[in-house]
Amino acid sequence: MSAKLPRAFGRLWAASAVSTVGDGVIFAAAPLLAVGISGDPVMISLVTFAVMLPWPLCGLFCGALVDRWDRRRTMWIADLARAVVLGFAVVAGVSGVLGIPALMVVAFLLGLAQVFFDTAAQAYLPMLLGRDQPSLRRANSWLRGAQTVGEGFLGPPVGSALFALGRMVPFAADAVSFVLSAVLIRTLPPAPPADEARSPLWTAAREGARYLVRDRLLLGLALRPAVGNLAFAAVSAVMVLYARDALHLSAAGYGVLLATEAVGGLLGAILAGPLERLLGTGGALTATAAIEAAAVLGMGLAPTALVAGAAYAVCGCGMAATMVLGPSVRQAIVPERLLGRVVAASRLVAVSAGPVGALLGGWLAGAAGVRAPYVAGAAVLATMTIVTASMTSNRKVEAALAAASAAGAPVGLSPGR
Template sequence: MTSKTAMPKAFQRVWLASGASSFGDGVYLTALPLLAASLTRDPVLLSVVSAAALLPWLLFGLIGGALVDRWDRRRTMWITDAARGALLLAAVAGVAAGWLGVPLLIALAFLLGIGQILFDTAATSYLPEILNRDQTLLRRANARLRGTMDVLDGFAGPPAGAALFTMGRTFPLITNAVSFLFSSLVIRSLPASPPKPRVAKNSLLKDARAGAAYLFRDPLLLGLSLRPALGNFAFSAGAAVFVLFAQEELHLGPVGYGILLTSEALGGLLGSVLSGWLGKRLGTGGALILTAALLTAAQASIGLTDSAVVVGVGMALRAAGLGATIVLASSVRQSIVPDELMGRVSAASRLMALGTAPVGALFGGWLATVGGLRAPYLIGSVFLALSTLLSLTMTSNRKVEAALEKARLSHETSAESKAGSESGDQAATLAT
């Protein structure tokens, strides 16, 4: 397949919508732990708030993927973002009515997490559809999307979220609601997707199992999913108590806390930008091994220092490794998974990756209670070291290149078969 030099207009709109949502998410995700910490100092309760946003992946992740493969992906995205915007505005009304409390935050995080399942799975499946599964374009598109998310979600959003929080508790929620509604309008303006061919429908559970089975039968896809599963367990263990770590161990206020998150965003942007270069120089498999080792060292450094500067550098390096990993792994997955299974396989992969996060968050809260606020980072680095071993054995350059070549041949065969079928139909029409 020959790559085009310019991205299609449809991607430009997806990029714009993603940027708007990313900024709102950066505001919201920075303000949420600050809001929770203003209500309770209990590490376990704080970890429950963090876990609530990710718990829906455990409960509904596979079903969400099955639904996305049945529904129009563009329509799914704009309706979901509209619903998330309306939910946040309803939460603002609840706060104004005096219902603010940890239970409200847990419920809000849980419901927004359900929306994230549908939107993210649909967006992941929609991208190869508009880019014709071109590996070069997919890597470029994922790098742009990830880089934009790092800038707006991590760089611009955190200080804005901290500043808005000091102005009023509901300001971050309102900002995120506006971002979701804007994203919904932009995605709504995209041209409709071609109708999907009619096939006999199985039950949702059977369709969901088919996606999971495809993932588990493919060693490369399984390796690409197991690594973030270990990583998210480790990251969530630290993230669940990071606001307390920043306040009590590093002695930072809301502004310093936001600056640390900003340093992480800068690292993530760097990783996204360099992902293509790393893939070309080291191969995708080699680059994944390098980033796994970098994540391990960075996580350990955070738990071993008293310096906010060193923590900021460690967070930046960790984010750089994570950003490059996401771009490279996503591009491979989108290139090798058949379109009719893309939603379900993506959901199964995300379930493995995110399903460990709420468990990690709860584990981190418990570790911080019994071992101190540094323990989640030090123990987490052990799990990240295991992910390095996975990269060495399951996602090597040889296995990645073999999978890409197999997918390329399959796609070309399918395209030729479709062209032949259309020619036959036209000939039959002329004959009649």
Template sequence: MTEQRTDRVALPGAFHRIWAASAVSSLGDGVYYSALPLLALTLTRDSTVFGIMEAVTLLPWLLFGLIGGALVDRWDRRRTMVAVDLCRCALLVAAAVAVAAGLLDIAVLIAIGFLLGIGGVLFDTASTAYVPELLGRGTQDLHRANSRLQAAQRACGGFIGPPVGSLLFALGRTVPFVADAASFLFSSLTIRTLPATPRKAAKPKTLILKDAWAGASYLIHHRLLLGLSLRPAVGNFAFAGTGAVLALYAHETLHLGTAGYGVFLTTEAVGGLAGTLAAGWLGARLGTGGALTLTAGVEAAALLGIGGSPNAYLAGIGLAALGAAMGATMTLGPSVRQAIVPDELMGRVTAASRLTAMSAGPVGALFGGWLGHAAGLRAPFLTGAGILVLMTALAARLTSNRRIDAALAEAARTRQEPDPVATPTTTTETATTTETATEAATETATTAV
């Protein structure tokens, strides 16, 4: 628990520009994702089509995630974010023109969603890699920065954006798309004012697949990073399984109507915002490893509480607790990764981590839907709680304070800089294991690059 630091320094003004760009872009995303199904309803009533539209949101990460990470590590990250947002702006303007001209059909709408998803892969990976370039590798600063970014995304994209999108759609079918395009234009212009990063040294040209594999190999050989990726993968399996039956569970077991279900879902968003804001505080007092173990236990208890609740009020409390634990986890885990991954591999390791975390979701959804049909609607929640208990043990072992401190110290030595936040507190065996794994992964990555 040696990560705590007392010299609290204000985040630089450049970060506040990233923060503003993220908030406005998230607001536009909330508007778009609220208006998209409303527009689709004017084109089709086929539920299968809506299922395809939902699946398309995952395909860019599954098909393009590793390649996107390799490209981000080859390109200037600030320029990548600017170019991607300008392309997304142009794409949405074209969509608005097509809607106004009556030329938009469901196939084109799905294609637009897929292209926007590819843009999201590149932008999210580049922004995650750019933040430690701007702030340095101190975990406390990264906790604070990621907490604010996550809070802005949840508040603007989850609370404000969807109702605004519905309102704008009522004013005109093209209005939400123009508004989202304007948010991307604002984001690109704001990011363009950020400090330029040092030009990367030219490297021998290699196959893009080799570059992508270097990031995946580094992740696989680094036990801490692998643990930080397996944690959300296991969690997403359980969460997707419960999400598959949540609407039915709320309607048939908790006896919630349409309005009540909307309020029920809002409790998770409220909890998520609170957890995001509290993540840095938890990390400073318990250590990042201790905080991650705590949030894993809270997630397990929350699913158990939701699945065993006799009424909607207790289930809502459980859902809020689940959102809080998830919000804190999504802030703490990436901060550690940003602090220890070498800059030249940051985009690829980030993409490999996201791909690992997301890949279990579709399988979990299928399993949860089958289990709810076979054993009752409470079964996915109770089974998910059991899975998350195992995840708590995994977090305690693979992402402990001792292991995180050792990785931070090793990363600082590798960069030949003073260790900003931690001194090694591991046993000789643990430190040696971590160092050996890191050296092996670095050698593999260097050979591949």
């Protein structure tokens, strides 16, 4: 870890690492539990829908509240809330009363807590680091790397193994991970509310959305992951069919294919900094967008599983680098009092595109074959690369950083702690 990052960031990173391993555990265990409760694919899909529902339903309001609350307190309370919800789920599961409706409620509450946590975490980081963009990029690289390892490598096999011991054991383990994360976050420097205004919540939420839409750079930074989610949800929706019918992979081979994306994601988190220094932030964002488009096309046209796996790794690399570079710029240029709301609005745009992409992917696969969503997704990504290249150019990024610096960035939160 860079010596320039404060010691407090080490505790934030450790909290993230612990909780993302728990997320990976649930990523593997939750589908197994849902299938064990009900074999109806519609009912099972409702659980996924429930965990995504809080973003479009109340994401903007959560962002407004995050700006009015202590962001550190918001994070550790959200973690404790998730631990409590999982604890109730464990008790219900052991008692034999955890059906799909109850699981949907659990999923919704976990999703709601995640909205608060993720928004507060992205808004807290620039307060901790003094809104220094190179430091933010390094910090986001470390956080993204921890997320990739926890959710992509460690968590899923641990979750499957724990599920074999007992179907509620993984959920108990995830609850413990959230408690540990909350304890670590509780030791961080407090963050006083950034927005002291007491306007109606809806008015405050709209202010953040308007700020995003009216800023061409921020809008470009939001559109990139939104279109990416549209394309990646389309291909992910048919990935298992693509692996079976086009690549002729077994279940074990399908698991290996999925792991290649995590390998690329870890590499992308590491390479984000060197790529930024080589091409500039705007140039690097355009390059990663083009890489993602080419990689998705490569998957769609891959003649063998080996080629498909290599393309998926490259895609993961581009996605991870994008998710390091884009948020780092946003965290550095958005006024502190609006950051929670702008983060929430950006995430809302990105998350809302996912379900649409999944539906389109399924329709395309049924109409034109399992490779069609990959070709269409690549075309969408390539088009968006061209559209957003001028919106997120080096010139615009440098001008925005200079304007934020001239406006006077906050000093930060006791970096020595």
